[in-house]
Each structure stands twice: as C-alpha cells, then as structure tokens.
Amino acid sequence: MPNPKRVSERLFQSPSKYIQGPSAIQNAAKYLESLGRSPLLACDKIVYEIAGKQLIEALQKADFKVTHVEFGGEASSQEVDRLTKLGLENQSSFVIGLGGGKTIDAAKAAANQLKVQCAIIPTTASTDAPCSALSVLYTPEGQFDQYTFFDRNPSIVLVDTSVIAKAPYRFLAAGMGDAIATNVEARLCRTSLNFGGGLPTEVSVAIGTKCEEILLKYGKQAYEANKAKAVTPALEAVVEANTLLSGLGFESGGLAAAHAIHNGFTAIEALHSLLHGEKVAFGTVAQLILVNSPTSVLDTYISFMLSVDLPVTFGQLGIPNVTDEELRSVAKLACAENETIWNMEQLVTEDAVYNSLKAADAAGREYIRRTNWKKDE
Numbered sequence: 001m002p003n004p005k006r007v008s009e010r011l012f013q014s015p016s017k018y019i020q021g022p023s024a025i026q027n028a029a030k031y032l033e034s035l036g037r038s039p040l041l042a043c044d045k046i047v048y049e050i051a052g053k054q055l056i057e058a059l060q061k062a063d064f065k066v067t068h069v070e071f072g073g074e075a076s077s078q079e080v081d082r083l084t085k086l087g088l089e090n091q092s093s094f095v096i097g098l099g100g101g102k103t104i105d106a107a108k109a110a111a112n113q114l115k116v117q118c119a120i121i122p123t124t125a126s127t128d129a130p131c132s133a134l135s136v137l138y139t140p141e142g143q144f145d146q147y148t149f150f151d152r153n154p155s156i157v158l159v160d161t162s163v164i165a166k167a168p169y170r171f172l173a174a175g176m177g178d179a180i181a182t183n184v185e186a187r188l189c190r191t192s193l194n195f196g197g198g199l200p201t202e203v204s205v206a207i208g209t210k211c212e213e214i215l216l217k218y219g220k221q222a223y224e225a226n227k228a229k230a231v232t233p234a235l236e237a238v239v240e241a242n243t244l245l246s247g248l249g250f251e252s253g254g255l256a257a258a259h260a261i262h263n264g265f266t267a268i269e270a271l272h273s274l275l276h277g278e279k280v281a282f283g284t285v286a287q288l289i290l291v292n293s294p295t296s297v298l299d300t301y302i303s304f305m306l307s308v309d310l311p312v313t314f315g316q317l318g319i320p321n322v323t324d325e326e327l328r329s330v331a332k333l334a335c336a337e338n339e340t341i342w343n344m345e346q347l348v349t350e351d352a353v354y355n356s357l358k359a360a361d362a363a364g365r366e367y368i369r370r371t372n373w374k375k376d377e
C-alpha cells in the first residue's frame with residue numbers, strides 16, 4: 001500500500017450496473033446479453049434448486065448457451081482454478097456467480113483469471129461481497145488465506161428480491177450487521193487510503209450515511225417482512241443498503257476497527273460458526289467504545305442490533321465464559337500489522353482494544369437490564 005500522506009487523489013469505484021427487483025432473474029437475459037451468450041454459471045446444489053434452474057431456463061429461452069458448474073462450497077484457490085479451467089474448456093464469454101458470499105468470491109476470482117467480465121447474482125443479502133473488486137480466499141479446509149484484488153468490479157450485479165425474501169432471515173440480519181458498520185468505520189477513515197488505493201470521495205461518505213439511515217429506519221421492519229417471506233418497500237431498501245450501499249461504502253470509504261475485531265475473533269474457535277455480519281456487529285459496538293462515543297450513541301446502535309437479533313453480549317455471541325487471555329488474543333490479531341484498525345486517526349493499542357471488548361459486553365448487558373429488553377419469540 002502506498003503511503004497515504006503521499007497520495008492526493010480521491011478514488012471511487014463500483015460495478016457498471018446494479019439491478020434489483022422481484023423479477024430480476026426472470027428478466028436476466030436482457031441485462032446480461034451485453035456480456036456475451038455463453039456464460040459459465042457457478043452455484044451450489046442448494047442454490048441451484050432455489051434459483052439456478054430458473055435462471056438457466058430464462059437464459060436458454062433467450063438463446064444463451066449456459067455451462068453450469070456446481071460450486072464446491074469453499075472460495076479457495078483450488079476451486080477458483082477448477083472454475084477457470086472449465087471456463088477455458090467451454091470458451092465461456094463471462095462468468096456468473098449465483099449464491100452466497102463464497103460462491104460470489106470464487107466467481108469473481110475465476111473471471112479475473114479468465115480475463116472475462118463477471119455478473120453477480122446474490123441469493124441472500126448476507127454480506128456486501130457482490131459489488132466489490134476483491135475476493136476473500138480460504139484454504140480448502142476453511143482457514144483464511146488471502147484477500148485478492150482485481151482491476152475491475154463485477155460488470156453487473158443483479159438482485160432478485162423475491163429470492164432474497166425467501167432466504168433465512170438470519171442472513172438478512174447478518175447483512176445488516178455488516179452494513180451498519182459501514183458508516184461507523186468509514187467516518188474514521190477520511191484521511192486513509194481506501195481499497196482502491198485512493199482517498200475517499202464525498203460520495204463514498206454520503207453512501208455510508210445513507211446506508212445507516214435506511215437500516216435504522218427500516219431494518220426491523222424488513223427483518224419482519226423477511227420472516228413472512230414478503231417483498232416490501234422496506235425489504236427492498238434494506239437489501240439495497242446491505243448489498244449496494246454497504247459494498248460501495250466499505251470499498252471506497254474504508255474499514256476500521258469493527259472489521260479488524262471481526263478478524264481478531266478468528267482466534268476463538270467457538271465463534272467460527274457465526275456469520276460474518278454477526279461478528280462485525282459486536283465489533284461495531286466495541287469500536288464505538290474505543291473512540292469514546294457517548295452513551296446515547298451506543299444506545300442507538302445496541303438497540304438496533306437487538307431489534308434484529310444481532311449479538312451485543314458475550315453470551316449472545318455464544319461465549320459466555322470467554323477468558324481474558326482469549327480476549328487478549330483477539331485484540332492482538334485485531335492489531336496485526338496490516339489490519340484495517342490502523343486506518344483510524346485515533347491512537348490504538350492492543351490493551352485499548354481488549355478493554356473495548358470487555359466494555360462492549362458490559363454495555364450490551366447494561367442496556368438489556370435497563371430497558372428490560374426481551375427477545376421476540
């Protein structure tokens with residue numbers, strides 16, 4: 001990474017087109033035809049039944065020649081190479097990634113190796129992976145491997161909200177946990193380099209603000225709509241916040257402590273089964289404490305997290321008996337040399353992060369006690 005003090009350019013990057021609506025897959029051909037007519041389509045078995053069959057049918061009706069490959073489940077270099085090989089053998093004109101964050105990341109990386117364009121069709125709003133020009137790769141066993149960066153973002157991101165509305169509502173909540181961090185993190189990164197290697201522009205800051213506004217206004221309502229499998233204006237707004245606004249906001253705005261703490265949580269085995277956004281949600285409260293946010297501000301975020309069943313205490317994270325030693329190892333990883341925590345202007349130490357974790361749990365417990373909060377059944 002270049003030294004931020006020596007970079008004066010502001011930079012904003014994004015996909016060429018973003019389409020969202022309840023019939024997006026049915027109408028996919030008209031949006032995808034500019035990329036060619038012989039795509040390599042990666043999706044796993046579950047997603048094939050949910051949306052893959054319907055997508056292939058819609059494309060075949062419009063004379064596309066689709067090569068369907070079953071995604072193996074992990075976004076690993078090996079899986080990316082396998083998809084690339086199939087793309088070469090079939091002379092695929094572009095790649096479609098259909099599914100959750102891992103399928104999306106593997107598809108983006110394969111398209112990059114094939115030097116063809118990429119279309120992303122997320123089937124959950126669980127992460128902000130669809131719009132970014134990077135993939136998070138893992139070993140075939142599921143350990144973090146590396147971030148890989150590409151020259152361009154996916155050309156087309158197509159979101160079918162009738163599919164998302166039927167996905168498990170825990171996924172939408174996790175996406176909100178990832179998205180609520182966007183503004184909290186980006187507003188501390190005004191003078192650091194974003195993922196494109198430039199300074200944030202005014203629009204990336206505005207996107208983070210809008211993302212947060214939508215979540216606070218409509219998050220709970222969208223969560224309830226998702227439980228009822230209903231596509232409503234609130235659900236549409238939150239899907240856009242989780243997918244487009246959060247994606248553009250983090251990539252061109254920057255990440256800070258919340259995501260670094262999420263990465264630190266990999267030190268605790270018991271947290272591996274949690275979704276990305278669930279861990280980011282707790283990290284967001286810890287970051288707010290780290291930068292000395294007033295109680296009224298903490299209350300706003302904690303109340304939001306609880307309204308969509310995101311964890312704000314160690315108990316809710318599933319680690320009620322976490323030890324100080326474990327928390328110190330989380331803080332140590334969160335403060336690793338290349339971590340995004342160093343994007344913040346504030347002075348940060350491992351000890352301060354350790355203390356913010358303990359205080360976040362305490363603030364969550366105190367809020368629950370004070371407001372007599374009870375989980376909806």
Ligand SMILES: NC(=O)c1ccc[n+]([C@@H]2O[C@H](COP(=O)([O-])OP(=O)(O)OC[C@H]3O[C@@H](n4cnc5c(N)ncnc54)[C@H](O)[C@@H]3O)[C@@H](O)[C@H]2O)c1
Pocket residue numbers: 044046047050075099100101102103105123124126127128129130132134135136163164166167168275276
């Ligand atoms: N590249 C980026 O910018 C970026 C950003 C955030 C997260 N990520 C990555 O995203 C990954 C996490 O993604 P995830 O949380 O979507 O998990 P995931 O990709 O593992 O998907 C979880 C499961 O959801 C299932 N699924 C997908 N759509 C469904 C639907 N409509 N109904 C029922 N089940 C459905 C899939 O079959 C899969 O088994 C992580 O690897 C993370 O590193 C990447």
Ligand SMILES: [Zn+2]
Pocket residue numbers: 128178259276280
């Ligand atoms: Zn994230």
